[in-house]
Amino acid sequence: MKNVIGIFALVFTFSAFAQKDASIRIYPDGGKQIISKHIYGQFAEHLGSCIYGGLWVGEDSDIPNTQGYRTDVLNALKELRIPNLRWPGGCFADEYHWMDGIGPKQNRPKMVNNNWGGTIEDNSFGTHEFLNLCELLGCEPYISGNVGSGTVEELAKWVEYMTSDGDSPMANLRRKNGRDKAWKVKFLGVGNESWGCGGSMRPEYYADLYRRYATYCRNYDGNQLFKIASGASDYDYNWTETLMKNIGGRMNGLSLHYYTVTGWNGSKGSATQFEPDDYYWTMGKCLEIEDVVRKHIAIMDKYDPRKNVGLMVDEWGTWWDTEPGTNPGHLFQQNTMRDAFVAALTLNVFHKYTDRIKMANIAQIVNVLQSMILTKGPKMVLTPTYYVFDMYKVHQEATYLPLDLICEKRMVKGNREVPMVSASASKDANGIIHVSLANVDLENVQTLSIDLEGRKINQVNGRILSSATINDCNTFDHPDKVKPQGFDGAKVKKGMLEVTLPAQSIVVLEIR
Structure with a gap:
């Protein structure tokens, strides 16, 4: 067998009239890396109706709720086995002052959400509400700290408030507000998009700020913080270079943001009204994340060859024009099969680099951008993207299996080549192999042969x-x-698995 460390992606071009056949060889014993469950993380920002009306309606709402959280949304999210949830932003994080969101709700001051539509928020959803939600969901909280408009003291006290079990001022304030035992908070983001809405900083300046803030965010009573530096936007490799050089091992993780945004004709375009050319352009832009990730990883490898610092793609997904008749600042968009393909292809890419990518957070969980769920009053809808995450959850904490893929590819606008098949495979703790497949082709069936190296x-x-x-x-x-x-389109023939993938379909196989 050839070297199986990493992934082989051998994609050949066929003529336009060739049969639409593809083949995959999976190496069941070649896997060494575990696909971190945190790659399936979610993101909840105070933006539009993500929090208010999406996750939270309050205990007195006519909408059925559990301790103020929408029961329908809560149950749907539990089904996804969400590993972590990032909050309160996003851009909102660097204008959020946590003390405004604790204590009796009637005493909490209102605030203007300057980043997202000028909405007045009453701070009824704050630290307790978020961390209690994470406990209900069984997921790790990921707190995004205020570096842009906050102070070192403010962030340090927030960490103490959440995680100290001692006889300390902030721990006692938490007890006064109804929570005796400290929460466990693992993930702490030290700022967000500090190059932009988080302060318009230079990387050198932010690197020094990070070192200062991180110093005073301490570990209390057995809680161990995983500190994440505010990283680059897509193609800004200099930001990663500067932070790796000047922060290095003082951070546990470095974030990266990448959105599939801006159509080939220069506009975002409608979430639902688009042509085949728009769809294929989107697939090309989506898959470009692999090249971006590789280049950031190469820089990280130069300074951190042992891969101690995780790459955290903590904002990713599609970004279209808001739905007609909605507040443009609330980023409410519909979610089609096109978005489902972006999710499937992106997750397949993340699996390949799980030795460095330790977290990813799709933007966002409810009612914003590429969300899992849409709500309107008492109604709730699960999106196609939700179903991709539901089907793909079998890959969480499974062993990534390298594979060779041969398929047709298509040249699309933007001078990008898009393979017509995307695939990923993993083996879980019980030895069950799962293979996720996507037929990107809008018109043609893909007949796919899968070789498991003779495995019965x-x-x-x-x-x-x-x-x-x-x-x-x-x-x-x-x-x-x-x-x-x-799905019944997979058959065993002569020791091989033959799969008939309908056009524009996403399939997950369970192989025993």
Whole structure:
């Protein structure tokens, strides 16, 4: 067998009239890296109706709730096995002062959300509400600290308030506010987008600020912080270079933001009204994240060859024009099969670099950008992206399996080549192999042969996510238009697995 450390992606171009066949060789015994469950992280910012009306309605709401959290949303999120949740931003984080969001709700001051539509917020959802939600979901909290407009003292006291079990001033204030035992808070972001909305800083200046802030964010009573520096926006490799050189091992993680945004014709475009050219352009822009990730990893490897610092892609996803009739500052957009493909292809990429990528957070969890869930009053809709995360959750904490892929590729606008098949494979603790497949082609069936190096296949099950058109989405009137179904297009023949992938479909196979 060839060297299986890493991933081989051998993609060949066929003529336009060639048969749409593809092949994959998976190396079941070649895996060494674990796919961190935190790659499946979520992001909840005070933005539009993500928090208020999305996650939180309050205990007195007519909408069925559990301690103020929407019961329907809570149950749907539990199904995804969310590993971590990032809060309170985003850009909002660097204007958020945590003490405004504790204590009796009637005494909490209102604030203007200057970043997102000028909305007046009453701070009824604060530290207690967020950390209690994480406990209900069974996920790790990821706190984004205020470096842009806050102080070192403010962030240091917040850490103490949340995590100290001692007889300290902030721990006693927490007890006064109804929480005796400290929470466990692992992930701490020291600022957000400090190059932009988080302070318009130079990387050299931010690096020094990080060192100062991180020094005073201490570990209390067995709580061990994983400190994440505010990293680059997509192609800003100098930012990563500067932080790796000047911060280095003082950080546990370095963030990266990458959005599939701005259509090939120079506008974001509609989330639902788009042509095939727009769709293929989106696939190309989405897949470009792999080149971006590789270049940032190369810089990190130069300064940190042992890979002690994790790359945290803590904002990613699609960004389209807001839905007509909604507040442009609230970033409410619909979610079609096109978005589902962005999720599937991106997660397949993340799996390949799990030796460095330790976290990723799609933006955002409810009602904002590429969300899992949409709500409107008492109604709730699960999006196609939700179903990708549901189908793909089998990869969490499984061993990544290297593979060779041969398939057709297509040249798309923006001078990008897009493979018509995307694939990833993993093996869980019980030895079950899961293979996620996406047929990007809008018109053609892909006949796929999978070689497991002679491993005997006893049973194959699968689920498929597809729809009549790539523009299809779930609406409040038609909430189940796009939904996974059982898949029977995989057959064992002569020791090989033959899979018939319908056009524009996403499939996850379970192989025993």
